[in-house]
Amino acid sequence: MKRNVILLCLIGIVFLANAQNKKDTAIAKKEYTINGYIEGLQKPYVYISINYKKDSLAVKDGKFNYKGSVDEPTSVYISYDKPFGQTFYVENVPVEIKGNANALADVEIKGGHTQSEWRVLEESTKELRAERRGLNKEFHKANNARDFETRGMVMDKQDKLQAKFNEISKAYVAKNPKSYVSLNEVRNLQYSYPEYQEYLEVYDMLDPSLKKTKLAEQIEASLAFSKRGAVGQHLADFTQNDPSGKPISLSSFKGKYVLVDFWAAWCGPCRAENPNVLKAYNEFSARGFTILGVSLDENLEKWKKAIEDDKLPWTQVSDLKGWKNEVSTYFGIRSIPANYLINAEGIIVAKNLRGVALENKLKELLK
Numbered sequence: 001m002k003r004n005v006i007l008l009c010l011i012g013i014v015f016l017a018n019a020q021n022k023k024d025t026a027i028a029k030k031e032y033t034i035n036g037y038i039e040g041l042q043k044p045y046v047y048i049s050i051n052y053k054k055d056s057l058a059v060k061d062g063k064f065n066y067k068g069s070v071d072e073p074t075s076v077y078i079s080y081d082k083p084f085g086q087t088f089y090v091e092n093v094p095v096e097i098k099g100n101a102n103a104l105a106d107v108e109i110k111g112g113h114t115q116s117e118w119r120v121l122e123e124s125t126k127e128l129r130a131e132r133r134g135l136n137k138e139f140h141k142a143n144n145a146r147d148f149e150t151r152g153m154v155m156d157k158q159d160k161l162q163a164k165f166n167e168i169s170k171a172y173v174a175k176n177p178k179s180y181v182s183l184n185e186v187r188n189l190q191y192s193y194p195e196y197q198e199y200l201e202v203y204d205m206l207d208p209s210l211k212k213t214k215l216a217e218q219i220e221a222s223l224a225f226s227k228r229g230a231v232g233q234h235l236a237d238f239t240q241n242d243p244s245g246k247p248i249s250l251s252s253f254k255g256k257y258v259l260v261d262f263w264a265a266w267c268g269p270c271r272a273e274n275p276n277v278l279k280a281y282n283e284f285s286a287r288g289f290t291i292l293g294v295s296l297d298e299n300l301e302k303w304k305k306a307i308e309d310d311k312l313p314w315t316q317v318s319d320l321k322g323w324k325n326e327v328s329t330y331f332g333i334r335s336i337p338a339n340y341l342i343n344a345e346g347i348i349v350a351k352n353l354r355g356v357a358l359e360n361k362l363k364e365l366l367k
Helices: 002-029 101-106 113-124 126-144 148-175 180-192 196-203 208-212 214-228 268-287 300-309 326-330 356-365
Strands: 032-039 045-050 053-058 063-068 074-081 084-090 095-100 108-110 239-241 247-249 257-263 289-295 315-317 338-342 348-351
Touching: 032 045, 032 101, 045 063, 053 063, 074 101, 084 095, 084 113, 095 101, 108 113, 113 126, 113 148, 113 180, 126 148, 126 268, 148 180, 148 268, 148 356, 180 196, 180 208, 180 214, 196 214, 208 214, 257 268, 257 356, 268 289, 268 356, 348 356
Parallel strands: 032 095, 257 289, 289 315
Antiparallel strands: 032 063, 045 053, 045 074, 074 084, 095 108, 239 247, 257 338, 338 348
């Protein structure tokens, strides 16, 4: 009898141990691993960004690795060496990255099902991405030479190219409503500042199952912000201080067309756009048009110096809270430069006008 009891105890221990091993294995499987090898890569680190968090991966003999876990398929951005980087997806399965340092634009990334879907979309935009890299080089060359005319033409080409990317994204979402790639493409559309109704229509293409995800919660919050700044909406009044500390309200400009221009001294694209905005101001300020600059700066002196250096004569305000500026936060501004053009009654008639687009719109409105 005693032997039987001992035997049963031993069997129970083995059973429990086996069950625990299975549990541990299941838990272990709930993670992804990234194993990379970039032949000839001399950089000491590569950098990844996931869920708005950044991390560095040490590189040894071209090899690097990383591991983590996600609750749902999630996009990751990895940067090898400026300006080369890639987006890919992780979903708690192994990811392999292979390539050559002399051809970073062609690095191959293999992973799970979502990554396979992403590679199909990425391949369809290969030529457009090469065109974008070329335009970025042209922009920086013109900007460094202070060739504003050429830079303006390049910016116009960049905007048209982005429109092509957006159309490809929309078509992909319509064709693949259950894909997490589609969900992420909808999220990324917000950075192009689409009209609220357009953004809502694309979001509604998604399968209901995707609208229960964490990323969908972020998109719905962005939609709420987007509605506040939609064309046809009354732009909410606000008050912030000018560089001297004097409170200035948007409502004090009632009766004029006003460009509410979000920018910052540290923002290169904003500073590059300022000559175009200045040109429009000089041409139309005598015809009922003005500008209210809203700065996302934190440093008062740098802000004031930028205003002086760029010779900006219009009213400027800021709360000096950087990206936590209360006005930009209220409207969900996630990238700058950004702007709203309102009419004499404070109704938004256009938004995010860059280059000659601002001048053309003002010619249309102020005949």
